[in-house]
Amino acid sequence: xxxxxxALAAIFLAGAALAAETSVPPNDVAGSDLPWLxxxxxxxxxxxxxxxxxxxxxxxxxxKPQEGxxxxxxxxxxxxTLLTLQGRSTRFVYLMPEDRSPLEVTAGYAQELAGLGAExxxxxxxSQCGGSVGRHADSGGGEQGLIHHxxxxxNLPEKRYSPGWCVLTSSSTxxxxxxxxxxxxxVSVFATQSxxxxxxxxxxxxxxxxxxxxxxxxxxQRMEVVNAEKMAGDIASQGRAILYGLQFDTDKATxxxxxxxQLDEIAAFLKANDGQFFVVGHTDNQGAPDYNVxxxxxxxxxxxxxxxxxxxxxxxxxxGVGVGMVAPVAANTDEAGRAKNRRVEIVxx
Numbered sequence: 066x067x068x069x070x071x072a073l074a075a076i077f078l079a080g081a082a083l084a085a086e087t088s089v090p091p092n093d094v095a096g097s098d099l100p101w102l103x104x105x106x107x108x109x110x111x112x113x114x115x116x117x118x119x120x121x122x123x124x125x126x127x128x129k130p131q132e133g134x135x136x137x138x139x140x141x142x143x144x145x146t147l148l149t150l151q152g153r154s155t156r157f158v159y160l161m162p163e164d165r166s167p168l169e170v171t172a173g174y175a176q177e178l179a180g181l182g183a184e185x186x187x188x189x190x191x192s193q194c195g196g197s198v199g200r201h202a203d204s205g206g207g208e209q210g211l212i213h214h215x216x217x218x219x220n221l222p223e224k225r226y227s228p229g230w231c232v233l234t235s236s237s238t239x240x241x242x243x244x245x246x247x248x249x250x251x252v253s254v255f256a257t258q259s260x261x262x263x264x265x266x267x268x269x270x271x272x273x274x275x276x277x278x279x280x281x282x283x284x285x286q287r288m289e290v291v292n293a294e295k296m297a298g299d300i301a302s303q304g305r306a307i308l309y310g311l312q313f314d315t316d317k318a319t320x321x322x323x324x325x326x327q328l329d330e331i332a333a334f335l336k337a338n339d340g341q342f343f344v345v346g347h348t349d350n351q352g353a354p355d356y357n358v359x360x361x362x363x364x365x366x367x368x369x370x371x372x373x374x375x376x377x378x379x380x381x382x383x384x385g386v387g388v389g390m391v392a393p394v395a396a397n398t399d400e401a402g403r404a405k406n407r408r409v410e411i412v413x414x
Contacts, residue, residue: 087226087264089160089271094228097316099155099278100352101181102252105165105173108274112158112222112229115315119154121279122147123244123253124214125187128195137205137218142196144214146187148244150251153280158216158229161272167241167256170274174254175243183247190241198240199260202233211242215255215275231265232273250280282400290326293333296411305345306334306411307394311368318363320371328368331411332376341414344369346387349403354389362387368409384414 096113098104126146133141161170168190175185189211192198197210203218204210222229237257245252255275261268289310291299296306310327313320320328335342346361346368365385372378395402 087228087231087267089267090228096157098157102278103177104157104159104276105161105170105274107162108159110157111160111232111273113156114220115153115155117153117315118151118282120149120151121154121251121277122149122214123186123251123277123279124211124242125244127189127193128209128211128214130208135209135213137203139205139213140208142209142213144195148186148251150279150281152250152282155278155280156216156220157274157276158233159274159276160228160232160268161256161274163271165272167239167258167272167274170256170272171241171243171254174252174274174276175245178245178247178252181247183245183252186244186246186251188241188243191239194240194242199236199238201236204236211240211255212237212257215242215253215277226264228268231261231268232259232271235259235261235265235268237273250278252279253277290330293330293337296330296334297338300411300413304412308409308411309405309407311364311409313364313367316360318360318367320367328371328375331368332372332378334411335372335376335378335382341382341384343410343412343414344383344385345410345412346385347392347406347408347410348389349406350390350393350397351403354391357389358387358391359389360387361389365409 090109090111093110096110124144125148126144128142128144131141131143135141194211197208200207200210200212202212202216202221216233221233224230237259240255240257242255243253256272258270258272259268291306291308291310299306308327311320311324344365346365348357348361362385365387369383369385372383373380390406393406395405397403397406
């Protein structure tokens, strides 16, 4: 009897956990909007991905049959016109408020972008888009639809039954698509109404929008790692060592693995030189001032903590300081200048 009770309790708890996972979130589950592009009022982010430099393929004409199969055994359906662009890529999956149609959503984005001087490159609806209609990002064994070009299945959220996973792996109806070009960027909006069922049924009838943005910019030039000897020379001659070899995840204070060579050199400098130092974080001017100050503060603290934790540097020798955008070394008018402003400095106390 005790075993039966325990088993039933486990099933109940598992069901409760699943119900929580598949519920409609009241707030964003990840990511943040771009400063210059508003979201549709009342929508929430279910999935988010951003890369400082990437390549994006934008569909710019209806899909047509082509010989061959994709990795999911779908018959190929590809556009005659595919815009392959490089730059800073951001992709959102938004859940719209209830009773909003795909048409209303795409029209809303068209109006918003028109205010920014955008032109419509291509738009379509339902079967006019070509390929199979109503499929989802993970569907296979049929023919490709527009969704397969808008959201690659390898980018699906890893957590099954998360809100993002639910809407991206459910069939849909009423698809609308529009590609816009504005100064310095391309934006595509794919909107459709979910036909989710089973454990994802809470999303049934809700419109989702996959908004992909590619901002034109040159690949950010990574400065070479500054060695311990040069750091000492720079501090002696100009009172600071400017470092570009410390890289962080976008909008986070998580230090990327490729930062290790620069951390090694900072640690070597600190072990060879006594004294206390400020670790000063700087950002470009993208985003709100208060946000940038906080982000730069958290990043400088992360560097200080890594040096103490991983290299044995006494914690009281380092003080993390974030100054955000207030001390640029170049103009923020283009990406080359902004790249120079995103940096960490070592300054004697």
